[in-house]
Amino acid sequence: MTRTTPSRPLDITAVFPELVGLTRMATRLHPTPGTPTVHDSSVGGPLLWPADEPWPEDESGYPPVKPLQTLADVHQERALLTQAWARPRGAQENLLSAQESETVERLRAGHDPALLPTGPQPLIPLVQLYARDVPALPFPEGADLLQVLWAPGSGIEGCSANVQLRWRRASDVQEVLRTPPEPAYVECDDHVPEPCLLQPESVQEFPPGHLLDQALKERVYDWCEQRSVSYQSDLSVAPGWKAGGWPAPFTFRDPADSDEDEEWQCGECGGRLEALLTVDSSEWDGNSGSWRPAETVSKLVGDPYRSLRNPTMMTIGRGYTLQVYSCVSTPSHLPRTIMQ
Numbered sequence: 001m002t003r004t005t006p007s008r009p010l011d012i013t014a015v016f017p018e019l020v021g022l023t024r025m026a027t028r029l030h031p032t033p034g035t036p037t038v039h040d041s042s043v044g045g046p047l048l049w050p051a052d053e054p055w056p057e058d059e060s061g062y063p064p065v066k067p068l069q070t071l072a073d074v075h076q077e078r079a080l081l082t083q084a085w086a087r088p089r090g091a092q093e094n095l096l097s098a099q100e101s102e103t104v105e106r107l108r109a110g111h112d113p114a115l116l117p118t119g120p121q122p123l124i125p126l127v128q129l130y131a132r133d134v135p136a137l138p139f140p141e142g143a144d145l146l147q148v149l150w151a152p153g154s155g156i157e158g159c160s161a162n163v164q165l166r167w168r169r170a171s172d173v174q175e176v177l178r179t180p181p182e183p184a185y186v187e188c189d190d191h192v193p194e195p196c197l198l199q200p201e202s203v204q205e206f207p208p209g210h211l212l213d214q215a216l217k218e219r220v221y222d223w224c225e226q227r228s229v230s231y232q233s234d235l236s237v238a239p240g241w242k243a244g245g246w247p248a249p250f251t252f253r254d255p256a257d258s259d260e261d262e263e264w265q266c267g268e269c270g271g272r273l274e275a276l277l278t279v280d281s282s283e284w285d286g287n288s289g290s291w292r293p294a295e296t297v298s299k300l301v302g303d304p305y306r307s308l309r310n311p312t313m314m315t316i317g318r319g320y321t322l323q324v325y326s327c328v329s330t331p332s333h334l335p336r337t338i339m340q
Contacts, residue, residue: 003030003199003293005238009229012206016220019206025136026205026245028238029127030283030293031196031311038176041133041200043241043312044193047125047147048168051175057120058151058183059161064118067110068185071124074192077107078306078313085305111185121183123149123164126193127277129243130170133200136244137276140331143167148277148324148335153187156322159267159336163324165276167331190315194306200243206236208249233287240283240291241312247275248321250340266327267334273325276335281319282309 005028013020029043036045049055069077080103084095096104129137131144139146147166155162186192209217209232224231237246266273284292296308306313316322320339327333 001032001199001295003028003032003201003295005201005203005291006294009234009290010224010227012220012224012231012235015223016216018216019220022207024205024245025202026238027134027136027243028201028203029134029241029243030199030201031241032199033306033311034195034197036128036195036197038128040128041130041198042125042128043196043198044125045128045195045197047128047149047177047180048145048170048173049147049177049180050173051177053177055177055181056123056149056161056164058123058153059155060120061155064113064116064185064187066113068113068116068187069107069110069189070185071182071192073107073110074186074189075194077104078194080104082306117184121151121185122181123151123162124183124186124192125180126150126163126279133198134243136202138244140167142169145170150191151183151187152189152191156191157337157339159334161334163335163337165326165332165335193312193314196311203238203245205238205245206231207246208232208237210250211246230287234290238291239285239288240278240280242278242280243276245275245278247323247325248278248280248340263338264325264336266330267336269327269330269333271327271329271333273336274328275323276326277324279314279316279322279324281315281317281321283311284309285319 031043036042038046038048080100084100089095125147127146127148129146131137131139137146145168147168149164149166150156151162153162209221212220220231224235229235232249237249264273265271317339323338323340325336325338327335
């Protein structure tokens with residue numbers, strides 16, 4: 001299965017040649033439902049993790065005060081609802097049987113916080129990327145595998161042990177950890193990815209509007225407006241999950257905030273950051289539909305529960321994007337994550 005991004009509606013460099021020098025290549029990951037192995041690039045799949053290497057944990061926070069689900073609860077509920085939406089039913093027939101409804105209610109009720117463990121919890125796999133699949137992403141010398149793990153909860157923004165990177169050489173992993181530890185509970189089921197294989201595709205991007213010189217930005221935006229095309233949505237930065245390229249454009253956050261110092265520097269050394277990974281709530285939306293892969297246009301959006309637009313079944317905030325930035329000088333430093 002492949003995913004192919006349609007050509008852009010306009011060739012903007014023919015009119016603004018100064019943009020040519022600002023292009024970056026990004027790799028759209030195009031996650032698709034599947035059963036990845038440790039030898040695949042994936043979202044939410046198993047990691048090629050050395051059996052003798054400690055599994056990372058999050059920063060110890062407050063003990064749970066409300067009923068919370070386990071990873072197994074989240075996946076079971078999603079599987080049940082996915083199957084229910086996929087099967088045919090009559091006009092007056094309920095989506096779920098009585099037994100299924102009871103199961104969903106039980107899963108959503110969660111577990112008594114007094115019975116849940118306290119203290120640091122194991123992180124869960126977010127992304128695994130082999131260098132062969134993401135040519136747009138620079139790897140540290142000697143590394144050919146990137147693994148990103150995180151704590152699915154409210155502490156995903158900033159610079160902390162709640163989001164961690166591992167750069168490694170795959171051939172160095174002799175014995176693979178077969179049964180990784182799992183957190184006793186998850187604070188936010190929207191941050192738990194469903195396992196997906198990737199269909200990586202290289203695309204060319206231009207800087208988001210807030211990073212353009214003001215005079216150039218005004219000329220570009222005026223030219224695009226006259227042709228009923230959006231620079232931000234149709235020509236600059238690809239939507240969806242991707243590696244490398246330009247950072248995602250801002251939505252609810254003021255671009256002026258990006259000029260503030262500490263929030264936009266490496267939390268360990270204060271060095272320069274670069275866009276590493278974009279975690280998106282959808283592969284495209286009403287504004288960025290021109291980026292929708294050609295192979296999906298002739299198909300329905302998918303079942304109403306797990307759609308082609310959101311195969312990972314994750315939502316960031318109110319449908320935003322989480323940008324993961326890495327330290328340019330020392331990629332092994334903790335990344336900085338910003339919802340934008």
